[in-house]
Amino acid sequence: MRTLLKIGFLSGLMLGGCDTGFMGTPLPNQPPETYLSVRDSSLVDKLPERLVSTVYVAWTGDDPDGYVVAYELRYYALGLSPPGWIRTTRNDTLIVLPIEAGSQTADVVFEVRAIDNEALADPTPARTVFPIRNSPPEIRLVGFELPPDTTFPVFSFSWQVSDPDGAINLARIEVSFNDSSQFVALPPEVDFVTFVGNVDRDDPLQLETSARVYTGRAFRSTTIEVPGLRLDAENTLYVRAVDQAEARSRLVHYTWHVKKPKSRVLLVNDYRKATGGVVMAYHRAILRDYLPAGMPIDEWDLSQPYVTGSAGNTPRSDALPPVADPTLRQTLALWDYIYWVSTATVNSIVGNNLPYAAGVMDLFFEQGGRILVHSPVTQPRDPEANLGNPAILMLPLSDLLVLPDSVRRLELASGAAITPVNVLPRTGESLPPLKAHRFFINELPYFAEGGAVVPLYEADYQYLNRAGQRRPWPRPRTIASISADARVALFGLPLVNELTGGPELVGADGDPEAGRQAVMRLLQSLGFPQR
Structure with a gap:
């Protein structure tokens, strides 16, 4: 701090005498001065148009005998009593000047004063009046x-x-x-x-x-x-x-x-063909026969748009929420059990519905959820683009089959054996032996290896080589499997003819109900409620 002193000399000071020091009385502390970047004390009637209500204001301060430690500011509508001061150490601010509710314009006083190191405030604060207007958002x-x-x-x-x-x-x-x-x-x-x-x-x-x-x-x-x-x-x-x-x-x-959910069981119609009505009626009947009598079933129709032509590049269903996380994640968690029927799941991330849902099914599983997926397993349209497909990561399979160049196609002949290879987790029951009731060429087996996956059915596939010769297909041959923790099951062959409603798979003895029985045992292993 600088202190000004009035200096006097002793009247008896002798020429050539010794130095006797300074004596005097300190001056009183001088107040600081405050300056606004806006030089006019009022901008009303000086601007071509009013300002928006959010304004940027800057100021400085100076103290003749010390230094400025802070500022105090206030703002209020012209004509009203000033409010209390707001203390700050800043030299500028962006503030919303007040406009009375319902009004579009106001004249607002802004004042700022400097405070010096001895807590003395500028007695003549810097002041201006802002003419402002408010615009609706x-x-x-x-x-x-x-x-x-x-x-x-x-x-x-x-x-x-x-x-x-x-x-x-x-x-x-x-x-x-x-x-x-x-x-x-x-x-x-x-x-x-x-x-x-x-x-x-x-x-x-x-x-x-x-x-x-x-x-x-x-x-x-x-x-x-x-x-x-x-x-x-x-x-x-x-x-x-x-x-x-x-x-x-x-x-x-x-x-x-x-739509209000009424059940803990959700049936998803992801069968994206015009014949889906026949297929879904078959699966709906299985659920109704298995679940407790009178138990409602919630349904979610993801079948639109249908697959048209052979390209299969169908957009994802617009019935799904456009935001997967959190919207779809929280939606799927509304249910404990999901029965998902689809025309395609693993061959492409783009367009298929299950990959989109599988990526956010963690909350469903964390809450104890169980899911059975009926979907053919087919070769990826673009293996590179299909890497990391969330449906593959969720389903009980270890890898998809990509046919070598030497193989023209795989075939599952009518009457070919479909053999159970393991008992079901949790229940220890075996599945009934089945056989194909038609000729399959589009639905492939898949790899189901490792301790996390339990293969359930293997089918007697043959392959047709480039020379037109048929040979037994060695592996993989799995067409149905379940996770070892009995949370997810996959059935990779269609069970019902989409045109006639008749069975595509029958018992080894020709029993037309064997496919339904196999599905019901899968539901039991997954823990679906039953009558």
Whole structure:
């Protein structure tokens, strides 16, 4: 600190005498001065147009006999009493100047004063008046992440919000189900939300419920719930943004159907051919005969679009949520048991539905989930592009068969033996011996090796070489298997003729019900509830 002294000399000081030191009285501490980067004390009527309500302000301070240690600032509408000072050590800030709720413009006083090292404040703070205006925020739903036309009571929405006055001016996001006059507030920074309905499967009269709110793609839990979600009915979500001055964006909305889950068992129709009705009726009947009498079965139709032509490059079903994590992950976890019937799963990641789902089935399995997949196993369309296919990683197989150039095709002749090779985990039961009831050339066996996989059926395949000769196929020959922990089972040959509804596999003695019996024993090994 610099201290100014009044210096006096002793009246009796003799010429040539010795130095007797300084004497005097310190000057009083001088207050600091404060300067705004805005030189005008008022900008009202001096600007061609009003400023947005979020403004950047900078200032400096100077102290003649010390140094500035801090600043104090305040801002308030012109004509109102000043609020208390806000202390800061910064020299600038981005602030939202206040506008009375419902107003679009305001004249706002901004004052700042320096504080010196002896806690003395500038008695004449730097001051200006900002003429500001408030503009309403804007919001839009992100189109490519909207829910499908029909969902179960787990669905996500994302939106983009902008505010001409700056993101700091946003106060909240408001959402509502089916009521454009009553809203629930979400934090302003939220731009992705997953709603999970509070569903009571055992209450057939429950037609409406609330939905818990989870924010972000990390599925962060909140205490927020939104009422008014209708079950087995059409719903409309309303969303709007609100800023600090209570200015509201336009109301955006989206309408879709929410299906109530009624069972712990889900039947997935992933049979993507026009003949799927015949096939699904067969599998639906198996489940109804096996499950406890009267137990409902939830169904999810992923069959659209159908496979057309021979290329097989079908887009993934648009009935699946466009966001796998967290939306599909949380949806699949609604059930304990899944019975999945498909036309294709392992031959391509692109287009097939199961690879998309398998990548997020960890929560389903963590909660004790079990799944039986009926799907032909075919050679990959592009082996390099199919590497890491999540369906292959989930299913009880160790590798796919890629035919060597010397082999034209594999054949499973009508009447060929399909032999059980291991007992089922958990139950210790054997599967019935079967035989092919038609000629198979498109469905291949697969490798099922290692301790994590239990082969269940092997089929007597032959191969046709380039010279047109038929020879017994050595290996692999597995066409059905189960994981050693009895969580996942795979049946790789079709059980029913998709045109006639007759059996494709029969018992070794010709029993047409043997294929159904094999499936029911698989369900028992997986722990599906039974009558």
